[in-house]
Every structure is written in structure tokens, then in C-alpha cells.
Amino acid sequence: KKSGGEQDIMLGYSDSNKDGGIVTSNWELYCAENALVEIFDPLGEKHGIKLRLFHGRGGTVGRGGGPSYEAILAQPPGTVRGQIRLTEQGEVIGSKYANPEIGRRNLETLVAATLEATLLKPTKPATKSFLEAAAKISQSSMNAYRGLVYETPGFAEYFFDATPIREIAKLNIGSRPASRKANQRIEDLRAIPWGFSWGQCRLTLPGWYGFGSAVQEFLNQPKSADKKAALALLQKMYKEWPFFRTLLSNMDMALAKSDLALASRYSDLVPDAKLRKRIFGAIEAEWNKTVDALNMITGEKVRLAKNPALARSIRNRFPYIDPLHHLQVELVRRYRAGKHDERVQRGIHIAINGIAAGLRNTG
Known part of the structure; x- marks a missing residue:
């Protein structure tokens, strides 16, 4: 109730990559997101509880880094739904947000990807x-x-x-x-x-x-x-x-x-x-x-x-x-x-x- 009916669940990229490598880390997180959607969809219908995924991304590719726009659009269908939470690591803050115009552009990119993933026709589920x-x-x-x-x-x-x-x-x-x-x-x-x-x-x-x-x-x-x-x-x-x-x-x-x-x-x-x-x-x-x-x-x-x-x-x-x-x-x-x-x-x-x-x- 105190969170407004929203449940944040953090996805950890760093240690999963260090333990199993880049492919397995990304694949297992993808599977986990799909499983969470299946769990929270009935909860949303019955109790109004919404799922919000918190992506604990690092700067390196091995820790979930990479272009944010593509990363958001690559999320499994049904996992964005108008909101997403992610980490911006300290070493990228300067290059992304030190200049107001560049900072605005980065925020626009995040918003645009979130809107696109939410409002446009979703991609077909993987076969x-x-x-x-x-x-x-x-x-x-x-x-x-x-x-x-x-x-x-x-x-x-x-x-x-x-x-x-x-x-x-x-x-x-x-x-x-x-x-x-x-x-x-x-x-x-x-x-x-x-x-x-x-x-x-x-x-x-x-x-x-x-x-x-x-x-x-x-x-x-x-x-x-x-x-x-x-x-x-x-x-x-x-x-x-x-x-x-x-x-x-x-x-x-x-x-x-x-x-x-x-x-x-x-x-x-x-x-x-x-x-x-x-x-x-x-x-x-x-x-x-x-x-x-x-x-x-x-x-x-x-x-x-x-x-x-x-x-x-x-x-x-x-x-x-x-x-x-x-x-x-x-x-x-x-x-x-x-x-x-x-x-x-x-x-x-x-x-x-x-x-x-x-x-x-x-x-």
C-alpha cells in the first residue's frame, strides 16, 4: 500500500555475468522477466498490484551496459508498460548528463523507448x-x-x-x-x-x-x-x-x-x-x-x-x-x-x- 500498489524487483546483471558469462546472464534474466510477468499479471487483475522492473545495469557490456534505447526495446513483451527503472553508473554520468543539451537528449531517448515499448504494437513473442x-x-x-x-x-x-x-x-x-x-x-x-x-x-x-x-x-x-x-x-x-x-x-x-x-x-x-x-x-x-x-x-x-x-x-x-x-x-x-x-x-x-x-x- 505504501508503494502505491507497485512492486519493484531488481535484476542483477553484474554477478550473473561473472558467474556464467554474457550469454547466459542475458538469457536467464530474459527468462526471469517473462516468469515475473506471468506471476504479476493475475495479481494485477485481482489486487491491482503492478510490476516495475529495476535494471541494475553497469557501464560495461558485461554488466548490462550498452545503448539504452535498444536495451529497452529488447525487453520481453509486457515488461515495460509505461515505466522502467534503471541504474546510470557513475563513470557514464559525466558523458551523458554534464552537458544540459546532451542530458536532455539522453532523457528523451529513455522516454521515447519506454513509450514505444508501451504504446506501439508489441513485437511477436519469440517462437x-x-x-x-x-x-x-x-x-x-x-x-x-x-x-x-x-x-x-x-x-x-x-x-x-x-x-x-x-x-x-x-x-x-x-x-x-x-x-x-x-x-x-x-x-x-x-x-x-x-x-x-x-x-x-x-x-x-x-x-x-x-x-x-x-x-x-x-x-x-x-x-x-x-x-x-x-x-x-x-x-x-x-x-x-x-x-x-x-x-x-x-x-x-x-x-x-x-x-x-x-x-x-x-x-x-x-x-x-x-x-x-x-x-x-x-x-x-x-x-x-x-x-x-x-x-x-x-x-x-x-x-x-x-x-x-x-x-x-x-x-x-x-x-x-x-x-x-x-x-x-x-x-x-x-x-x-x-x-x-x-x-x-x-x-x-x-x-x-x-x-x-x-x-x-x-x-
Whole structure:
């Protein structure tokens, strides 16, 4: 009664992605939204209780980030209904709302998408074949993701050496410690520094890892004659299903911001050469699989082909960001070798902030 007959339910993107990867996180949230609509529709009719979903989106694609307009329109039918609640992360507030005109434009975009999702003819519910395919891809993607992050020996050691996570933890930029416990277990690491670190080393891994292997497995099902039909189904899902199209679009953006050459320089920070080669090789192989999968499904050969303005914006920032990466790698190497003077620490922190500002959706 005190809430006016409205029930807010928050959807968490960050930890679900860290636990199961981007595809499974988005798919399970999509299923949860549909289930909530089924529960609250009868409650609305009987008791006048309305459902309002609160999307706890982060800045990175791995934490639910991405273009807000497309994200709202990609929600399952019946989940918007005139209102939506979402988080704007601290690192994007400046770029979105510091300028009054740009701020107004961003608010107009949110309102327009909410009105469109509410008033216009709703998109057709996903077909049974779409849902079954998404469930299979989600399971395979999660297996690939967890196989790397949680089941590969030495992965935690690689992550803490090949990213500036330890240096990020020393920055006074968060309300909570980077890890829940004083150890190097991925399970205890918080989702924000997890995603932030992968952006700093230009792999953006939480935003795409697992999809390439999942598509490959889906296309190579037991009946080889079904390969063309399976690809045709994925292409149809991309064209007709807003949820799937937005998911692929966000992965496309994450890959556009990645750079394997720069990432390999961070990988060189790992003292164990065999571990470095094994883990980075697995990441590089999955990166190539994911690029190939996106190209097959979307029909495009370059990243962000359907959004040239964003592609140009990202590309124009690289000449400013790339030198900061080289500087950061060298300073981190010196710092870890024992050179703890104030200039080295300050240089690392300035590089972290500069890279985050250039990549934008970072945390």
C-alpha cells in the first residue's frame, strides 16, 4: 500500500555475468522477466498490484551496459508498460548528463523507448524454435566461459598478473573493496573490478567470451545436414528477435573496443611463460571464434558495420588511449619489480583513469 500498489524487483546483471558469462546472464534474466510477468499479471487483475522492473545495469557490456534505447526495446513483451527503472553508473554520468543539451537528449531517448515499448504494437513473442536455440547456446556458452574462468588451472594467477587488478584495488574509486576476502580467488572478486580490469587490458572478456564456442557447437550438432538450417535459424533470430539482436550488437561493441595486440603486452606481465601462452592462447582462440560467429550471423565483416557513428567515435579515441596502455604496462612492470615511488604509482593511476575515460563504458 505504501508503494502505491507497485512492486519493484531488481535484476542483477553484474554477478550473473561473472558467474556464467554474457550469454547466459542475458538469457536467464530474459527468462526471469517473462516468469515475473506471468506471476504479476493475475495479481494485477485481482489486487491491482503492478510490476516495475529495476535494471541494475553497469557501464560495461558485461554488466548490462550498452545503448539504452535498444536495451529497452529488447525487453520481453509486457515488461515495460509505461515505466522502467534503471541504474546510470557513475563513470557514464559525466558523458551523458554534464552537458544540459546532451542530458536532455539522453532523457528523451529513455522516454521515447519506454513509450514505444508501451504504446506501439508489441513485437511477436519469440517462437519455440528461437527459445530452444537460445537455451542451447546459453548452456554451451556458460560451459565455455566457466571452463576458462573457474576450471582452468592457473587462470586466477594469470588474471591477477595480466591485468592491473591489484593496482585498481589501490585506487580510491569505489565504495567497497575490490574483493570480498583478502585472497586471489575469482569467486571472491567483486564484479565491478572484474569487468574494469578486462577493459584496462583491452580484452573486454566479460562482454563476449563463450559465444563463439556456443555457436560452433550449435552449428555442429550430430546431424551434419542440419548445419545450414541451424545457421539460417540464428540469422532469422538476429533479424526478427530484438533480444537476440541487441545481445549480438552489444558483443559487437565489446569486440570493437578490444585489441589482441595490446592485450598481449599485458599478458607479457605474467612471469610463467607456459601459463601465459596457454591462457592467452585460449582467449585468442575464443575471440576469433566469436568474431567468426558474429560475421556469419549478421552478414557483416567488420565490427559495428551497422553503427558507423559509434565505430568512428571509438576509432577516433584509439590514438589517445593506445599510448596510455603501453605506458601503463611499463609502469606496472616497474611497480611490481619493487619500484614503489610516488611518481610510478601516480602514473599508473593516471593511465587507469585515462583509459577508462577513453573507453567510456568501463565499470
